Amino acid sequence: GAVVSQHPSWVICKSGTSVKIECRSLDFQATTMFWYRQFPKQSLMLMATSNEGSKATYEQGVEKDKFLINHASLTLSTLTVTSAHPEDSSFYICSAPVFSGGAREQFFGPGTRLTVL
């Protein structure tokens, strides 16, 4: 199956700094990728849709100036958490859709654990 990687797998940063998380499709091209956030013991909430060659689409309530998304190529999307604060601490997961067996399936990255001190 298709593989999606994320880097880093975990990061600890000080409040006020910016953190970049990378999401890569390793063996396929993805014109669209999705970014989710998962708080402890909670479900995955869609943050934004990353589109190659155009602006990301953000879900209601997600600050686009705080969570910068850049879909730099057909295999790479980055999420930058700007001026991070402790409430941004979360598990961030990306996914990319692949057509498999005549249907579309999402492949998820392993996630990035962000802790803001």
Place this chain on the structure above:
Amino acid sequence: AQSVTQLGSHVSVSEGALVLLRCNYSSSVPPYLFWYVQYPNQGLQLLLKYTTGATLVKGINGFEAEFKKSETSFHLTKPSAHMSDAAEYFCAVSAANQAGTALIFGKGTTLSVSS
């Protein structure tokens, strides 16, 4: 609009017992339905999916689910639980074959397995 409701945030079973995790969905268009498993501090692993065709879907690790349109349900079952099945399980829905559509997840069900 689409949504998913997972009944029961926590299910406890004994090893060897039947596992039943409930999922109901709402969708204004034909849905694709998924079950994922997540172990602590890890990403999501696809257990099984329903797209079209046979309504009884078999997945990995002995899990299966049945799509019941009349009941808008997609419950996950396993005949005999193993200790290794203890994890968080998420049901998800997406619009069938619509490019650029993300998954909508339920709140998850924590499965505990006791010996």
